[in-house]
Amino acid sequence: MANRGMLIVLSGPSGVGKGTVRQAMLKDKPQDFKYSVSMTTRKMRPGEVDGVDYFFRTKAEFESEIANDGMLEFAKYVDNYYGTPLKYVNDTLAQGVDVFLEIEVNGAMQVREKCPDGVFIFLTPPDLMALRDRIVKRGTDDEATIAKRLNKAREEIKMMQNYDYAVVNDKVDLAVKRIEKIIESEHLRVPRVIDNYKKMIGAVKK
Amino acid sequence: MANRGMLIVLSGPSGVGKGTVRQAMLKDKPQDFKYSVSMTTRKMRPGEVDGVDYFFRTKAEFESEIANDGMLEFAKYVDNYYGTPLKYVNDTLAQGVDVFLEIEVNGAMQVREKCPDGVFIFLTPPDLMALRDRIVKRGTDDEATIAKRLNKAREEIKMMQNYDYAVVNDKVDLAVKRIEKIIESEHLRVPRVIDNYKKMIGAVKK
Secondary structure, three states: OOOOOOEEEEEOOOOOOHHHHHHHHHHHOOOOEEEOOOEEOOOOOOOOOEOOOEEEOOHHHHHHHHHOOOEEEEEEEOOEEEEEEHHHHHHHHHOOOEEEEEOOHHHHHHHHHHOOOOEEEEEEOHHHHOHHHHHHOOOOOOHHHHHHHHHHHHHHHHHHOOOOEEEEOOOHHHHHHHHHHHHHHHOOEHHHHHHHHHHHHHOOOO | OOOOOOEEEEEOOOOOOHHHHHHHHHHHOOOOEEEOOOEEOOOOOOOOOEOOOEEEOOHHHHHHHHHOOOEEEEEEEOOEEEEEEHHHHHHHHHOOOEEEEEOOHHHHHHHHHHOOOOEEEEEEOHHHHOHHHHHHOOOOOOHHHHHHHHHHHHHHHHHHOOOOEEEEOOOHHHHHHHHHHHHHHHOOEHHHHHHHHHHHHHHOOO
16 A cells, blocks of 8 residues: 655744754654755754755755755745755655655745645644733733734734644643644545555455 | 534444444543433333433434434434434533534434534444455455455445544554544644634734
8 A cells, every 4th residue: 555645744933843843753753754854055053964954055056956846845044045855755755654844834835735635733832822811910911012922923823724733832742742643643534545445445346 | 712512423334333432432531522322212221221321212202303303313223213412412512512423324424414514433344454455365255255345345435435534443442542533633623723812812902
């Protein structure tokens, strides 16, 4: 049953802790998915390894990948490119292995357009959940802080609407467990498994 | 956050072990959902308790419920009615509590029409999964047995298409764990949670 693998996309607002959750997921236990390493033009930092933390490329190399439709998604932040090489994702999915991406929200929306059957998980800051409590106990925050927080929350909820799941990052190990449950249960969805059953029947038709 | 509860429907072909899985789910640990007891006109068997195993009613009482639109779903098997009273389901969901139904496939399709946002889980017989192996090792089954099994499998796959998830009942405790993961992860789906977030923001708008 060499079905196509499942594409799992973890994203969320900047500062929510996507990288920490991703690292914890990769360490947690032998995973059934492959992590897709991003490509960047930013300088390698001490301790980083090419091909592990990122594929480190020159601006010219990155732009050539873009020109050749070699990127599943990409964006430019502070004069540097970041993105996901398409070939690794496609090859791995074709082998029937799930691929896990941890990317920025703009990139996630590019992927959503190209792979609508992916699983899109939005990591939410715990203070979005705690907003209600904070408002109830007013007085602790001044008007300007509350207004700023509310605007940020509105933006985050707007982003969330484009995802399949919302996972609160209150504690990293809890967030990891929730994401693992989502992955396992997505594998039981009828649209993902029914072809297996049909093939079994088809293969034995006379 | 008194959101409406989630309706969870477990169904599957007759003989697949729905009742056993349901009983194991109710025993497994304190559940966050309420089990909706079915109503029937069949005779009470030794050891059964009215209101626990079934609501035991006369044919006239059951038909009066049907006439008053009091049933979420019902069917007649071997001259007896079986069905799900609507009021308990509605009241419990309105309290924000999940409701778990374990019903026949015909009933599940009636519920699907009325509650499209329910979670519909199809329990599949393990031999549907093992079909491939059995065919490979032919000779052990005669032609007629294989043909019969294939027809049954085709019917089961046809039914499965109307469900959200397919869970193999290879071992009861494994099936229970899969269903519990589905329930947990369905609670993280954006369409189910986003109103909570919106309410938090709306509640504090000035």
